[in-house]
Amino acid sequence: MTDPTGIGGPVLVIGSGLIGASVGLALRRAGVDVLLRDADPDNLAVAVDAGAGRIAGPGDLPALVVVAVPPSLAGQVLADASAEFVDATLTDTTSVKESVLADAIARGADPTRLVGGHPMAGREVSGAAGARTDLLDDRLWVLTPLAESGIEHVRQAHRLVSACGAYPVEMGAREHDAAVALVSHTPQVLASVLAGQLLASDPDRVRIAGQGLRDMTRIAGSNVGLWTDILSANAGQVAAVLDEVVAALSRTADALRSGDGREGVAGMLAAGVEGQLLIPGKHGAAPSAYREVTVMLADRPGELGRLFAVASEAEVSVEDVRIEHVLGRPSGLVALFVRPEAGEDLVWALTERGFDVRV
Template sequence: MVESRLTGSVRVVGVGLLGTSIGLGLRERGVDVILADASPTHLRIAIDYGAGRQAAAGDEPQLIVVCVPPDVTARVVAAELEAYPHATVTDVASVKLAPLRELRASGADVSRYVGTHPMAGAERGGPLSGRADLFLGRPWVVAAHDGISYQRGSAIDDLILDLGATLVEMTPEEHDRSVALVSHVPQVVSSLMARRLIDAPHAAVNLAGQGIRDVTRIAASDPELWVQILGANAAAVAGILNLYRDDLTRLIETLEAPEAVGASRRLAEELAGGNAGVARIPGKHGLDRRYAQLVVMVDDTPGELARLLGEIGEADVNLEDLRLEHSPGAQIGFASIAVVPERLAHLIEWLSTRGWRIAG
């Protein structure tokens, strides 16, 4: 067991996906984790899952992590600050400016509070979705403010490092503008695209491939939670969507007159701009490195995917990414494999000689 940087117990309020994952990760380091939740059922599940213990009289946590929905974050943080006057308190809500403003307006002791936001999660929440490794290698923003000292904030830094995340410092304003671009607007775009499928002909939906699955994956997220998130960061999200609307208008005008002089060039420039934007997204371990792709046909029978992964390992090739797609009406799937470019030819030859069918 790796020793924790934290010296005292940690109280986690709210045992959904993030709260349970924090508890599981800290328990692996031997930290005394105290769990609390408004739902007795969720609390029992998280405790049975091994994420921590129930609160007891006399608990004096070093750190309190509030993991509740955005619309009640400030209220719960204020209550925890009052109930535990010696503890440092943080939260993991996906907006940072609104809770801080609400706490200041209420007169709460923000000298013991700083908001944070781990850039990790899943489409499904709840304690059963919790994972001890959820935060490994993921950015975790600390939205510091002038009212908290470095000494107070050090416990939060220790929490983030204990869970294997990468600490990123931002102001609350910088954070909210940033997540509007890379998280909140993508959720809106994904949901609107998925809505187009509601009345689509079955014949069209049956053609759905990896492209539409990629675009609409996060559209399966909890609508109630996203109403709160978008409402709390409405101005920043609306600003980006206005720019996006301008982009769409420009593209629509080009497509409505595809034979016009310069239309093909304008269309190519829009698409090339997308290439340039994707190239800026950090890859594995934070590297801006593009990977080579190959597609392998995999029979839809037990053990075939495991055999493929095993033989990739035997080829001494590191698998950078893997995506699966099934062919409608056929007992076959397509495994899209990402590897570093210099290993691509070797892997294709290796798999081909072992009978794998390379589709692309």
């Protein structure tokens, strides 16, 4: 039997939450025999029903073990798996690497078979019920081999990542933790703290909130237990970034109070403009690469479909779509993003077909 992934045996996924079950689904898609374990039988049943794999039996011998449990448990689970499957490659999916890997080794995991991992994917939901076959498609998946990691085990980890449709990126565990403290963990704290401020305020004040506040608090809805774990496991790195943010915010507050701090405020804002340009992703890096065509849709079923049908007939490829929401409902205002040279064709086609194209 051929094995296009090259993994050469079953993969055991321990932990059938959002990431574990999604890894199982992606590996099944790639034709891999996936074994599942979860301390919670209900979660396990949901993952099996979803097609993420089968329940591991006593005779099953995995070539690779993926530990997809919260950071506070991952060290022990990796150590146990190391003892149970003495030849298997061991990896995990937790979002903190240095403390988790050190904990695993301290508890007896074999460092020569251990390669840390962290797929850069997630959703605002958690649990096997939120799992998707495509969750990892085209995502970066950081791998943090140890100095002791055997080359064949590093290769197995790369095969796992590719089999799941993701792109492997190698970096050191400490470097990874510093990076996620900056780009993921600190943003989470800022979103949660900002959203928390709303609790103490007059509800009428929140009523006039716009898209800015919604964007800035979207991730505040994340799972409290999981994020307590993540932040605690990366405590030092996160606290260091928070210190810098606190210093910058305090400088801004002081500048505002001084009555003579326009330069300080302007400098803070200008650094933000410059910093934002460093972020990968179309909206962050090059918002002006596309022409935006805005259409006010009638509030009838199927209008959005009709809109796209006209674009399609006009042979205009829509690169992106945004629907704005105001007062808690879709505004009917749809922004289509197309290549600049196609903008006029689209405006013409839509106008001709009676759409309310806004200038």
